[in-house]
Amino acid sequence: MEMPTPNQNVLNRKPELVKRLLSVLPRDAVIDHEAETKAYECDALSAYRCPPLAAVLPRTTEEISAILKICNEMQVPVVPRGSGTSLSGGALPTADSVILGVARMNAVLETNYPDRYIKVQSGRTNLSVTGAVEVDGFFYAPDPSSQLACAIAGNIAMNSGGAHCLKYGVTSNNLLGVKFVTMQGDIIEIGGPHLDAEGLDLLGLICGSEGQLGIVTEATLRILPKPEGALPVLIGFDKNETAGACVADIVKAGVLPVAIEFMDSPCIKATEAFAGAGYPLCEALLIIEVEGSKAEIDEQLEKIITIARKHDPVELREAKDEDEANRIWLGRKSAFGAMGQLNDYMCLDGTIPVTQLPYVLRRMNELSEEFGLKVGNVFHAGDGNLHPLILYDANKPGDLQTCEAFGAEILKLCVEVGGCLTGEHGVGIEKRDLMHVQFEPVDLEAQMQIKDVFDPNWLMNPAKVFPLSSSADRRNASNATG
Amino acid sequence: MNIFKPKNESDVAQIIRETNQGLNIIGGGTRGVVESGENSIETKGLSGIIDYQPGALTMIAQAGTPLKEIESALSKEGQRLPFEPMNSRALLGRVGSPTIGGVFAANISGPRRIQVGAARDFLLGVRFVDGSGNILKSGGSVMKNVTGYDLVKLLSGSYGTLGVITQVAFKVLPIAETQATLILDGLDDKNAVNALTTAMNSPFDVSAAAHAPSKNQTYIRIEGFDKSVLYRSEKLQAHLKKFGEAQVVEKSQSESLWSKIRDVDVFSDKTSDIWRLSVKPTAAPEIVSAIGFHQYLYDWSGGLIWGALPQGSDPRLALAKFGGHATRIRGKSGSVQRFQPQTKLIAELSEKIRCKFDPKGVLNTGLMV
Numbered sequence: 001m002e003m004p005t006p007n008q009n010v011l012n013r014k015p016e017l018v019k020r021l022l023s024v025l026p027r028d029a030v031i032d033h034e035a036e037t038k039a040y041e042c043d044a045l046s047a048y049r050c051p052p053l054a055a056v057l058p059r060t061t062e063e064i065s066a067i068l069k070i071c072n073e074m075q076v077p078v079v080p081r082g083s084g085t086s087l088s089g090g091a092l093p094t095a096d097s098v099i100l101g102v103a104r105m106n107a108v109l110e111t112n113y114p115d116r117y118i119k120v121q122s123g124r125t126n127l128s129v130t131g132a133v134e135v136d137g138f139f140y141a142p143d144p145s146s147q148l149a150c151a152i153a154g155n156i157a158m159n160s161g162g163a164h165c166l167k168y169g170v171t172s173n174n175l176l177g178v179k180f181v182t183m184q185g186d187i188i189e190i191g192g193p194h195l196d197a198e199g200l201d202l203l204g205l206i207c208g209s210e211g212q213l214g215i216v217t218e219a220t221l222r223i224l225p226k227p228e229g230a231l232p233v234l235i236g237f238d239k240n241e242t243a244g245a246c247v248a249d250i251v252k253a254g255v256l257p258v259a260i261e262f263m264d265s266p267c268i269k270a271t272e273a274f275a276g277a278g279y280p281l282c283e284a285l286l287i288i289e290v291e292g293s294k295a296e297i298d299e300q301l302e303k304i305i306t307i308a309r310k311h312d313p314v315e316l317r318e319a320k321d322e323d324e325a326n327r328i329w330l331g332r333k334s335a336f337g338a339m340g341q342l343n344d345y346m347c348l349d350g351t352i353p354v355t356q357l358p359y360v361l362r363r364m365n366e367l368s369e370e371f372g373l374k375v376g377n378v379f380h381a382g383d384g385n386l387h388p389l390i391l392y393d394a395n396k397p398g399d400l401q402t403c404e405a406f407g408a409e410i411l412k413l414c415v416e417v418g419g420c421l422t423g424e425h426g427v428g429i430e431k432r433d434l435m436h437v438q439f440e441p442v443d444l445e446a447q448m449q450i451k452d453v454f455d456p457n458w459l460m461n462p463a464k465v466f467p468l469s470s471s472a473d474r475r476n477a478s479n480a481t482g
Numbered sequence: 483m484n485i486f487k488p489k490n491e492s493d494v495a496q497i498i499r500e501t502n503q504g505l506n507i508i509g510g511g512t513r514g515v516v517e518s519g520e521n522s523i524e525t526k527g528l529s530g531i532i533d534y535q536p537g538a539l540t541m542i543a544q545a546g547t548p549l550k551e552i553e554s555a556l557s558k559e560g561q562r563l564p565f566e567p568m569n570s571r572a573l574l575g576r577v578g579s580p581t582i583g584g585v586f587a588a589n590i591s592g593p594r595r596i597q598v599g600a601a602r603d604f605l606l607g608v609r610f611v612d613g614s615g616n617i618l619k620s621g622g623s624v625m626k627n628v629t630g631y632d633l634v635k636l637l638s639g640s641y642g643t644l645g646v647i648t649q650v651a652f653k654v655l656p657i658a659e660t661q662a663t664l665i666l667d668g669l670d671d672k673n674a675v676n677a678l679t680t681a682m683n684s685p686f687d688v689s690a691a692a693h694a695p696s697k698n699q700t701y702i703r704i705e706g707f708d709k710s711v712l713y714r715s716e717k718l719q720a721h722l723k724k725f726g727e728a729q730v731v732e733k734s735q736s737e738s739l740w741s742k743i744r745d746v747d748v749f750s751d752k753t754s755d756i757w758r759l760s761v762k763p764t765a766a767p768e769i770v771s772a773i774g775f776h777q778y779l780y781d782w783s784g785g786l787i788w789g790a791l792p793q794g795s796d797p798r799l800a801l802a803k804f805g806g807h808a809t810r811i812r813g814k815s816g817s818v819q820r821f822q823p824q825t826k827l828i829a830e831l832s833e834k835i836r837c838k839f840d841p842k843g844v845l846n847t848g849l850m851v
Contacts, residue, residue, distance in 0.1 A: 114679040114764045115785075137685070159628045170626065172635065173603045188827050193762040195785055196589065196600055196639070198807035198822040199850065200832045204602060204635025208628050225685045248537030254560060254656035292687075293717075296710040303707075351624040354538045383625035384538070423626035431629070438629055439619075446618050447631045449838040453831060465630065 001048055001089075001404075001429055004463050004475060006096035010076050014053055017074055017098070021056060024066035029104075031055040040099045043084040043091040044146070045430060047346075047400060052079065052093035057101045061179060061187055061217040064100065068215070069185035071098055077459050078183070080211035082154025083125065085146040087347055088428025090158060090210055094463060100215060102153045108132045109218065117176055117193050119220045122153035126160075129221060138223045141168035144424065145336070156216050159208030161424035166382035167258040167291075168224070170424065172207040177220035180206060182213075183455040192220055205450065210426050211461045213454040227291040230258065232328045233301055235308045236282040236315030240264065243284035244357035246311045247381050250288070251354075255303050260382035261287040261332050264361060267339065267376035267389070268331075274338030277331030280315040286381065287332055335378040336389070342374075343391040346403050350414030351423035354384040363413055364388060371406040373399075385423035386414065412437050427465045435467055444470050486523040491609065491617060491648040497523060498646065499615030504847040507642030509546065509584025514574045514812065515641055516846055525583055528648055531555055533623070540606065540623050542651040545583025552582050556654055564655040565601045566592030568744045574812055575752065583647045589639035592744040593690035593703070596682065596782045602638035604653045610637055610645035613840025623651040636835075642846040644839040658705035661689070662715050663736040664728040666700040669693070671767035671780070674700040677725040678783035679763055684721050686714040691783040692743045700725075703740060746788045748779045755813030757797055759787040761806030772800040794818060821850050 010017075018032045031037055032054040041049040053076070058064050071078050077097040084091050084101075093099050102123035110119040111133060118140070120129055126147040129140040143162035144150055150160070156178065161170040168174070177191030190206070191197035206213055237243040247260055263271070263285045272279050279285060286308075290300040301318060308316060319325035331338075339345050352360050361377065368375045379386045388410055392403035411421050411431065415438050421431045435444060444466055451458065451474075458474045486505070488494045498505070506522035518524070525546035532542040536559040543552060549567070556562050567590040571577065584590075586608075591600040598604075607621030620633035637644060666677055674693035681688050681702045690703040702722075704714045719728045731739065742748075749756060754776070761769055763784035770778055775789030775797075788811075791797060796818045797808050807822035824832065833851070837843075 112764075113683060114676075115762050116679075116682060159632065161626055165626070169599060169603060170628075172632065173599050186827050188825075188831075190828065192805050194760045194806040195595065195782065196591075196602075196760055198760075198809075199824050199828065200644075200835060201589075201602060201635045201639050202828065202831065204632050204638075207635075208632045225683050227687075228685050251539060252537050252559070252656075254659065256656065292710065293713060295713050296706075299707050299709050351622075351626045353535065353540065353624055355535055380626070385626045418622070419624050420622045420627045420629045422629050423624070424628055426628050427630065435630065438622075442616050443618055443620065444630070446612065446616070446620075446633065446839070450631055450633075450636075450835065453834040453838060 002468060003050065003094055003429070004468065006094055010096040011053065013074060017076060018054060020070045021054065021067065024070065025056060025058060025063055029057045029059065029063070031057070040081065040093060043086040043089060045087055045089040045092065045428065048089055048092055048429065050093055050095055052097050052099045053095065055099035055101060057104050059104050061181060064181045064215055064217055065185040065187055067100060068181055068183055072183050072185065072457065072459060075457060075459065077462055079461050080153070080157065080215050082123065082151030082157065083149050085150040086154065086158065086428060087349070087425045088422070088430040090426050090428040090464060092429055102151060102215070102217065105217060112193065113138065115193050116223055117220050118223050119218060120152060122156065122216045122219055123151050126150050126152060126155055133223050134226070137226050139226050140221055140223055141174055142171050152219050153216050156207050156219060157209065157211045158424070158426035161385065163259045163261060163380060166260060166380065167256060172204055174222045175203060175207055175219060176222055178203060178206060178216045179218035181215045181217060183457070183460050210428065210465050212451055212465060214460065228293045229297060230289055230291040231297050231301065231319050232287050232289040232325055233304060233319065234315065234317040234328045235286045235288065235313045236280040237284045237311065238282055238314050240284045240361045241358040242311045243286055244354070246286065246308055247354060249307045250304055251382070253303060253307055255300055257288045257290050257382065259289040260380070262377070262379050262381035263332065263335065264377040266374060267335055267378045270338040270342055270376060271331040271335050274341050275331050275334040277327060279331050282314045287328055332378065339376055339389045339391065344394040345389045345391050346407055348386065348388045348390070348407050348410055349422045349425040350411050350419055351383070351385045352414050352417050352419035354381065356417040357381070357384070360413060360417060364410055367406060367409050371402055373403055373406055384419065408434055429464055432465060433467045441470070448474065484521050485518070487527050488523065489527045491528065491611065494523065494611045494646050494648055495615045495617050498611055498613065498844065501844055502842060504844050507646050507846050509581035509587065510548070511578045512571050512574070512576045512580045513584060513588055514576060515588060516849065523646060525581060525646065532649070536561060539654050540651065541654055542623055542649065543582050544649055545581060545647045547582050549580040549582055549585060557657065560657050561654045562657045564594060564598045565604055566594040566744055567601060568592050568746065570745070573746050573749070573756065582650055586638050586650050587640065587642050587647055593692060593740055593781055596691065596785065597687070597689040598655070602635055605634050605638050605650060606653055607651035608634050608637050608647055609649040610647045612645045613842055613845045618645065621651065625653055641849055643836055643850050645845065659707045660711050660733055661703060661705040661736045662711050662730055662732045663739055664702040664715065664718055664722070664730055666722065666725050666728050668698055669700050669725060671695060671770060673725060675763060675766055675780065675784040677722055678702065681718060681722060682783045684718060686718050686721070690740060693780040694748060696748050696777060701739065701743065703736065743779070743781060746779060749777050749790050751790070753793065754790040755793050755795060756811045757789050757791060757808050758811050759789065759797070759801065759806060759808045761785060761787060761804060765804045769801060769804050773797040798822065
């Protein structure tokens with residue numbers, strides 16, 4: 001993966017930069033020794049690493065504004081970082097950049113139950129947002145797999161989803177307002193406790209902009225009362241097609257489960273060997289979860305099971321209590337770990353129309369033969385968000401490159417059937433150079449002109465999202481003046 | 483004066499490329515946002531459903547497709563537009579047929595917005611022509627998509643000022659098997675909003691919550707499968723006991739009640755200005771009394787206020803200390819702006835974005851400024 005050549009002029013001015021940063025931040029908020037900057041050399045896409053020039057860990061919005069003013073003046077690129085859990089390299093630094101981490105800003109600023117919102121600093125982790133309100137029976141709905149570690153700032157940057165967004169939506173559907181600092185250091189508030197912020201939907205635009213438009217320092221989030229209960233059912237099929245048809249029938253019947261998870265046979269086998277959840281060794285497995293009171297859960301499960309039976313499942317297992325429910329989820333939740341036991345893996349994130357599921361899985365297996373690498377699938381079937389896990393050996397020369405080429409083919413396949421490159425992980429550097437598969441140059445130009453408005457010098461996370469060749473002129477213009 | 487009636491997307495692009503005059507963008511012309519009869523471009527010729535996948539809960543349609551055609555295709559499969567867009571013809575005294583493009587361009591959402599989200603939350607993809615005549619796309623037809631910037635959200639609610647939407651892809655949901663509405667009588671505004679937020683904070687999945695002071699009634703809707711609605715209706719009655727005994731109406735009675743609330747069927751006089759306020763729900767009663775609406779209605783558990791004021795009045799000074807925003811839905815444009823004026827920095831950013839998408843300044847010029 002290519003990254004731009006660092007700007008020598010910026011590298012040379014490190015002492016001056018550090019001095020200026022120290023004039024607006026306490027000593028412990030500026031990390032500039034090489035031994036320490038190494039801690040920020042990568043995110044969860046760990047195949048790519050590069051220590052930044054420096055890292056800053058501010059505690060207030062005003063400090064962030066001061067940092068950005070300095071970096072803007074000195075033309076130093078800034079790479080925002082939440083918790084560094086991005087799977088697409090969203091927080092990967094370049095050697096001439098400053099990592100701006102919001103991890104120290106994790107306070108709850110306001111909790112309001114009658115109006116159903118919570119206001120937090122953006123460094124707070126996803127799960128601890130729910131943690132702050134669950135004792136009173138509330139929760140924050142978006143639940144990415146990394147929710148124990150990932151920060152709200154990163155969730156907003158990537159518009160994160162999760163297993164339960166079939167019912168509750170993704171981050172942008174649960175975000176009411178932000179406090180936001182532009183590259184020029186301007187502090188802006190958009191939205192708030194009321195719905196549908198006025199004017200152009202800048203909130204919707206900022207959400208999912210991958211830290212390229214500014215830094216979100218505070219967020220007002222929708223919280224919801226917890227349902228009375230939830231139970232999953234596990235259904236096994238001997239054909240992917242049948243599982244796909246079953247999902248479509250359930251959706252058509254008017255049942256809206258909170259989650260429909262799908263695992264294919266390579267993944268089931270790996271999971272069984274690793275976690276021993278007692279899954280049937282079939283071709284396709286569905287885990288469907290419904291919510292409500294006991295009576296409501298029974299009613300929905302009855303409808304789901306009636307539909308499933310028409311498709312001749314090889315296994316149909318209802319959870320009678322929480323213990324059995326946990327066992328059904330055990331395999332799904334350890335699937336990534338299980339695949340990791342087999343080998344290194346790369347996790348993809350394309351989305352397809354659910355009707356294309358059987359074709360895409362078949363084609364993916366053909367590609368697997370072609371490239372000589374195994375692929376397992378565990379994904380959110382209700383909304384067509386695939387997570388193919390390609391197994392490769394990081395120590396074997398050329399294997400990573402083969403894996404990336406295979407991954408690119410899978411993502412092209414997703415676009416070809418009417419889907420997209422990324423459903424919830426973001427483009428980052430990982431899918432940057434595939435953007436032309438989904439977009440015409442004129443579409444990318446329309447997006448880049450938005451960045452021109454917020455960050456005219458292209459200093460905020462500049463080498464991400466857009467193909468390097470498309471953004472080169474804009475990035476180089478800022479280098480020349482730097 | 484030119485009234486353009488393009489038949490397809492490339493017509494739209496050509497018209498915009500060639501024009502140097504401002505154009506009013508007209509869908510069905512039922513929302514009273516811009517007037518036909520001036521230089522305008524009408525999208526009615528861009529009509530038809532392109533793809534509908536009931537099993538995937540997605541539909542793609544041309545922007546000028548009449549809403550009634552969309553709704554009838556959906557209802558044949560037992561599905562609907564979940565965000566319940568209002569029909570504003572009666573309120574605004576207009577005729578014509580609303581279009582799906584207009585619904586998304588103005589981000590029109592009704593009572594169910596508090597449960598499922600706004601129109602913009604269901605819009606998956608758009609094709610549009612910007613002010614330079616470029617044909618652009620963003621998003622797609624799948625439910626989860628974070629590929630590139632979310633221009634879909636930016637276009638939704640931009641009232642045609644960034645581009646003429648030519649095609650929309652959106653998510654739909656099943657029509658609930660049944661519905662019921664709890665009606666509480668005789669609550670004052672404060673108690674009514676208290677009852678509504680209490681209902682919203684229960685785990686019983688309320689799908690709409692409104693209060694009509696003119697009828698002295700407070701309404702709470704639940705939807706779903708038969709047994710579930712029965713169960714939740716009983717639970718909610720117990721939960722709201724302190725607000726009085728609730729009367730329950732079901733199915734068609736409940737439906738017609740909510741279509742009246744959706745379409746704001748409460749303002750008897752046809753001359754006053756009508757304002758639509760989005761506010762923090764619990765602040766709503768105080769806001770209403772500070773502004774002094776002579777007629778009003780609360781939806782979204784208080785978060786949406788529809789209010790009537792004498793012509794030319796401005797509710798914004800009184801609203802300022804509470805937060806939220808106000809849009810005039812009915813009334814002649816005078817010195818009072820239709821849309822909420824924004825803070826300097828946001829207004830500047832928005833204006834710069836508009837200049838990028840419409841450098842000639844030809845699309846609904848000045849509408850949102």
